[in-house]
Amino acid sequence: MEAKGQGTAEKYAADISSIREAQLRIGPFIHRTPVVSSETLDAIAGRKLLFKCECFQKGGSFKFRGACNAVFSLDDDQAAKGVVTHSSGNYAAALSLAAKLRGIPGYIIIPKNAPKCKVENVKRYGGRVIWSESNLRSREDTATKVLQETGAVLLHPYNDGRTISGQGTISLELLEQAPQLDAIIVPISGGGLISGVALAAKSINPAIRVLAAEPMGANDAAQSKAAGRIITLPETNTIADGLRAFLGDLTCIFALSIFILGDVLAFYQSRPIVRDLVDDMIIVEDKAIVEAMRLCYEILKVVVEPSGAIGLAAVLSDDFRNNPAWKDCSNIGIVLSGGNVDLDVLWDSFRK
Amino acid sequence: MEAKGQGTAEKYAADISSIREAQLRIGPFIHRTPVVSSETLDAIAGRKLLFKCECFQKGGSFKFRGACNAVFSLDDDQAAKGVVTHSSGNYAAALSLAAKLRGIPGYIIIPKNAPKCKVENVKRYGGRVIWSESNLRSREDTATKVLQETGAVLLHPYNDGRTISGQGTISLELLEQAPQLDAIIVPISGGGLISGVALAAKSINPAIRVLAAEPMGANDAAQSKAAGRIITLPETNTIADGLRAFLGDLTCIFALSIFILGDVLAFYQSRPIVRDLVDDMIIVEDKAIVEAMRLCYEILKVVVEPSGAIGLAAVLSDDFRNNPAWKDCSNIGIVLSGGNVDLDVLWDSFRK
Numbered sequence: 001m002e003a004k005g006q007g008t009a010e011k012y013a014a015d016i017s018s019i020r021e022a023q024l025r026i027g028p029f030i031h032r033t034p035v036v037s038s039e040t041l042d043a044i045a046g047r048k049l050l051f052k053c054e055c056f057q058k059g060g061s062f063k064f065r066g067a068c069n070a071v072f073s074l075d076d077d078q079a080a081k082g083v084v085t086h087s088s089g090n091y092a093a094a095l096s097l098a099a100k101l102r103g104i105p106g107y108i109i110i111p112k113n114a115p116k117c118k119v120e121n122v123k124r125y126g127g128r129v130i131w132s133e134s135n136l137r138s139r140e141d142t143a144t145k146v147l148q149e150t151g152a153v154l155l156h157p158y159n160d161g162r163t164i165s166g167q168g169t170i171s172l173e174l175l176e177q178a179p180q181l182d183a184i185i186v187p188i189s190g191g192g193l194i195s196g197v198a199l200a201a202k203s204i205n206p207a208i209r210v211l212a213a214e215p216m217g218a219n220d221a222a223q224s225k226a227a228g229r230i231i232t233l234p235e236t237n238t239i240a241d242g243l244r245a246f247l248g249d250l251t252c253i254f255a256l257s258i259f260i261l262g263d264v265l266a267f268y269q270s271r272p273i274v275r276d277l278v279d280d281m282i283i284v285e286d287k288a289i290v291e292a293m294r295l296c297y298e299i300l301k302v303v304v305e306p307s308g309a310i311g312l313a314a315v316l317s318d319d320f321r322n323n324p325a326w327k328d329c330s331n332i333g334i335v336l337s338g339g340n341v342d343l344d345v346l347w348d349s350f351r352k
Numbered sequence: 353m354e355a356k357g358q359g360t361a362e363k364y365a366a367d368i369s370s371i372r373e374a375q376l377r378i379g380p381f382i383h384r385t386p387v388v389s390s391e392t393l394d395a396i397a398g399r400k401l402l403f404k405c406e407c408f409q410k411g412g413s414f415k416f417r418g419a420c421n422a423v424f425s426l427d428d429d430q431a432a433k434g435v436v437t438h439s440s441g442n443y444a445a446a447l448s449l450a451a452k453l454r455g456i457p458g459y460i461i462i463p464k465n466a467p468k469c470k471v472e473n474v475k476r477y478g479g480r481v482i483w484s485e486s487n488l489r490s491r492e493d494t495a496t497k498v499l500q501e502t503g504a505v506l507l508h509p510y511n512d513g514r515t516i517s518g519q520g521t522i523s524l525e526l527l528e529q530a531p532q533l534d535a536i537i538v539p540i541s542g543g544g545l546i547s548g549v550a551l552a553a554k555s556i557n558p559a560i561r562v563l564a565a566e567p568m569g570a571n572d573a574a575q576s577k578a579a580g581r582i583i584t585l586p587e588t589n590t591i592a593d594g595l596r597a598f599l600g601d602l603t604c605i606f607a608l609s610i611f612i613l614g615d616v617l618a619f620y621q622s623r624p625i626v627r628d629l630v631d632d633m634i635i636v637e638d639k640a641i642v643e644a645m646r647l648c649y650e651i652l653k654v655v656v657e658p659s660g661a662i663g664l665a666a667v668l669s670d671d672f673r674n675n676p677a678w679k680d681c682s683n684i685g686i687v688l689s690g691g692n693v694d695l696d697v698l699w700d701s702f703r704k
Contacts, residue, residue, distance in 0.1 A: 034386030036408050040476060055653040056388050117650070124392060294695075298469070301407040301691035303653040339653035343646075347699050 012273050013161035014196060016203035019168035022069040026166060029068050029101055031057050035177040035333075040299050045315050048331045050178045052170060055304050055339025060121065061242075062167060062193055062337050063094035063157070069166030070155050071098040079104050082152035086110075086132065086139040089118055089242050090338050091157035096127025107152055109142045111135075115241060117342045158192025159248025164273075168196030174333055175204050183326070184333040185311040188212035188221045188281065190245035191274050193337060198277035209329065212274070212281040213314035215240045215289065221247055221274065222281045239286045239349060242307030242338060247274065280325070282314040289313045290349050296336070305341040306349075312336075364625050365513035366548060368555035371520035374421040378518060381420050381453055383409050387529040387685075392651050397667050400683045402530045404522060407656050407691025412473065413594075414519060414545055414689050415446035415509070421518030422507050423450040431456050434504035438462075438484065438491040441470055441594050442690050443509035448479025459504055461494045463487075467593060469694045510544025511600025516625075520548030526685055527556050535678070536685040537663040540564035540573045540633065542597035543626050545689060550629035561681065564626070564633040565666035567592045567641065573599055573626065574633045591638045591701060594659030594690060599626065632677070634666040641665045642701050648688070657693040658701075664688075 033053045042048050054062035071083060082105030085095050092108045099106030108127040110119060111134035122129055132142040147154055156163065170193075175181065184201055186194040198210040214221050217238035223231040224247060236244040289306050292313035296304045311334040314320055385405045394400050406414035423435060434457030437447050444460045451458030460479040462471060463486035474481055484494040499506055508515065522545075527533065536553055538546040550562040566573050569590035575583040576599060588596040641658050644665035648656045663686040666672055 031388075034388070034405075036383075036386070039410070053653075058391070060653060297655050297695060301405075301412065301655040303649050303655060343649060343702065350695065 012195075012199060014164040014168060014199055016200060018161065018165040019172065019196065019200045022065070022162070022165040023169045023172055025072050026065060026068040026169065029058070029072075029098075030065055030169075032173055033057055035174065036300060036302065038299050041295065041312075044295075045332075046321070047315075047329065049312070049315065050174075050181065050331065050333050051300060051302070051312075052174045052177075052333060052335050053302060054170065055302060055308055055336050057338075059090065059094040059097050059125065060338055060340040061090035061094065061305075061308075062170060062335070063090040064097060065169050066158070066160075066163035066166035066192060066196070067091060067094035067098040067155070068101070069169075070160060070162040071095070071102050071104075073162045074153060078153055081105075081150055082107060083155050084109070084143060084146050084150070084152045085155050085157060086143050087157050089114070089157075090121075090340055092127060093118060093121035093125055093340070095155060096122050096125035100126040105150070105152065107146050107150060109139055109146065111139060115340075115342055115345070117340055121340060156248070158190030158245065160192075163192050164196045164199070166196065167193045168200040170335060171197045171200035171204065174335075175201060178331070178333060180331045181205075181208060181333045182329040182331050183209040183211060183279075184335065185211045185213055185282075185314055186335045187240075187243055187307050187310045187337050188214050188274070188278075189218070189243040189307070191221070191247045193335070194278060195273040197335065199273065202277055209279040210277060211314065212278050213310040214281055214283055215243050215310060216283050216285050218244050219283050222283055225275070225281060238289075238306075240289055240306040240310055242305060243310065280323075282317060282320055284310055284313045284317060288317060290352075292316065293346070294350060302336060303339045303341065304336050305338050308337045308339060364547075364551060366516040366520060366551055368552060370513065370517040371524065371548065371552045374417070374514070374517040375521045375524055377424050378417060378420040378521065381410070381424075381450075382417055382521075384525055385409055387526065388652060388654065390651050393647065393664075396647075397684075398673070399667075399681065401664070401667065402526075402533065402683065402685050403652060403654070403664075404526045404529075404685060404687045405654060406522065407654060407660055407688050409690075411442065411446040411449050411477065412690055412692040413442035413446065413657075413660075414522060414687070415442040416449060417521050418510070418512075418515035418518035418544060418548070419443060419446035419450040419507070420453070421521075422512060422514040423447070423454050423456075425514045426505060430505055433457075433502055434459060435507050436461070436495060436498050436502070436504045437507050437509060438495050439509050441466070441509075442473075442692055444479065445470060445473035445477055445692070447507060448474050448477035452478040457502070457504065459498050459502060461491055461498065463491060467692075467694055467697070469692055473692060508600070510542030510597065512544075515544050516548045516551070518548065519545045520552035522687060523549045523552035523556065526687075527553060530683070530685060532683045533557075533560060533685045534681040534683050535561040535563060535631075536687065537563045537565055537634075537666055538687045539592075539595055539659050539662045539689050540566050540626070540630075541570070541595040541659070543573065543599045545687070546630060547625040549687065551625065554629055561631040562629060563666065564630050565662040566633055566635055567595050567662060568635050568637050570596050571635050574635055577627070577633060590641075590658075592641055592658040592662055594657060595662065632675075634669060634672055636662055636665045636669060640669060642704075644668065645698070646702060654688060655691045655693065656688050657690050660689045660691060
């Protein structure tokens with residue numbers, strides 16, 4: 001029951017067609033990740049929970065879907081000189097692997113304070129690590145320099161239609177594996193994941209609801225929604241290191257860009273996927289994220305990073321449980337987005 | 353290409369028919385567990401590894417398959433008064449859950465030194481915990497007392513054809529999910545798991561090889577094989593708490609029972625599944641088990657208990673790598689048998 005031809009392609013940076021194309025393009029390279037469940041967790045949550053295990057994806061997170069789609073969307077001339085991104089996280093490893101599979105260089109600009117296991121992942125997949133300071137300015141300056149020196153293509157971790165289309169393939173698989181879902185809960189950070197998931201899921205089943213889970217210490221999406229414009233925070237403070245990015249203009253709540261086109265001043269109203277397609281946002285404290293992570297270990301037997309556990313934390317929160325809007329949601333899909341975590345760091349968080 | 357009618361039913365306590373019946377019987381209750389893989393681990397091992405995730409099974413281990421088949425094989429009269437077993441481990445939780453699903457009491461005799469998380473599992477699934485001392489004598493005496501008081505049926509954790517048939521369903525799934533396998537590696541303890549896996553796998557594909565992985569500190573199976581009779585050890589010493597049992601007469605290398613039938617002294621030659629169908633045994637040190645467990649966490653993102661990780665440890669061992677007999681095995685199935693582990697205990701083992 002697919003709602004085709006709704007004209008989402010004109011409205012947004014991706015649509016069900018681009019997501020289906022992505023599925024064909026990346027199919028040979030990605031894992032079709034399993035969906036697992038636990039009656040014990042169902043009893044705790046008071047509903048049936050179905051966990052889409054993107055922590056088992058290549059590179060250890062969903063990011064490989066988008067990176068793979070972006071890299072294999074390039075024509076040979078574009079691709080030849082390689083790709084570059086700046087990321088301290090899972091996109092860095094994902095792009096390294098995608099570049100390796102395409103046989104082109106992957107230049108990864110990494111801030112000096114990045115988690116050790118994520119840097120190791122980049123190296124494991126053959127990415128060329130280029131260090132920067134941890135502030136955004138240094139990262140962008142370093143990227144500009146690398147672009148000039150190499151002629152490589154800059155790929156954005158989330159604010160890119162090809163990336164969003166790749167992430168959307170999660171919903172294509174999930175709704176085949178669990179067609180009975182009433183709702184899907186997805187971590188929100190830059191918005192690439194939730195944009196792809198929402199576009200595909202609502203195209204297949206317009207009645208399905210999509211919820212964003214966001215950490216209290218990096219709740220720019222919720223603030224942006226409330227303000228009706230993109231809010232960026234002066235600093236973020238959360239254990240969920242994968243959820244510290246801010247929404248982009250393609251994924252966002254609202255954005256108006258002004259730029260020069262030839263000699264004309266042009267206005268460009270971006271396509272607010274998150275505003276249009278995300279039904280609600282649930283804010284979660286770090287303590288609840290750690291507790292959810294422990295449940296994933298002890299009951300599901302799945303290793304997730306803090307960002308990956310936030311969907312479960314959201315479903316177990318009082319905000320969600322007590323909201324009458326979600327009372328009739330009896331089958332909930334939860335995207336366990338990634339599993340890249342330093343065991344030492346994890347352990348310290350459990351012992352606190 | 354199933355080798356039917358080979359008469360295994362007459363030879364052994366289970367066969368492909370009883371395993372297929374078990375699959376139908378337990379199908380509505382068990383998880384069809386996923387198979388996961390990692391190119392990083394493939395590169396380390398020098399072969400394609402396919403991991404059957406029984407740690408995601410209900411109750412956290414494969415034991416639920418056998419327990420469920422045994423409990424649902426009982427007729428109503430037999431079942432009415434409940435079931436009893438003595439186990440400190442995963443079978444205890446598995447039987448509790450199976451009894452709960454059938455709506456009958458499950459009496460579980462547990463030694464006082466059992467791991468905390470495994471006792472919690474029993475309680476979680478509604479098992480009635482009855483404490484005993486940790487020695488076998490006290491466990492058996494307590495069981496006898498409970499049987500007399502309740503009229504319940506005693507079920508053995510592994511030395512039972514119904515249990516073996518249930519465990520065999522792993523191979524039916526695995527060879528559908530990964531028909532290309534050349535070999536399957538299975539932890540060995542009491543032998544119920546490997547017996548079921550070997551019977552089913554070799555019936556479906558007679559060319560497939562089945563290997564046992566056993567910890568150095570509880571290597572009774574290897575010693576039994578060498579001696580040509582069942583060896584029990586005065587004590588065991590391994591981190592793999594699930595692998596401390598000894599082979600039974602149904603699963604074993606060799607056994608001859610003598611008993612009174614009417615007024616005749618009868619001899620009963622048991623059916624040595626392990627001797628006949630297990631191609632080789634690989635002995636693994638605890639250090640290698642801990643290292644394999646870490647790889648499961650860091651790369652596969654799967655939580656396994658020490659017993660569950662031993663198959664990976666075996667594949668990575670020099671004994672396996674340097675043995676010309678396994679050189680041509682390029683697709684290897686590894687049964688990750690369980691994931692019930694106290695996180696504190698685990699962490700201490702990583703830090704040693």
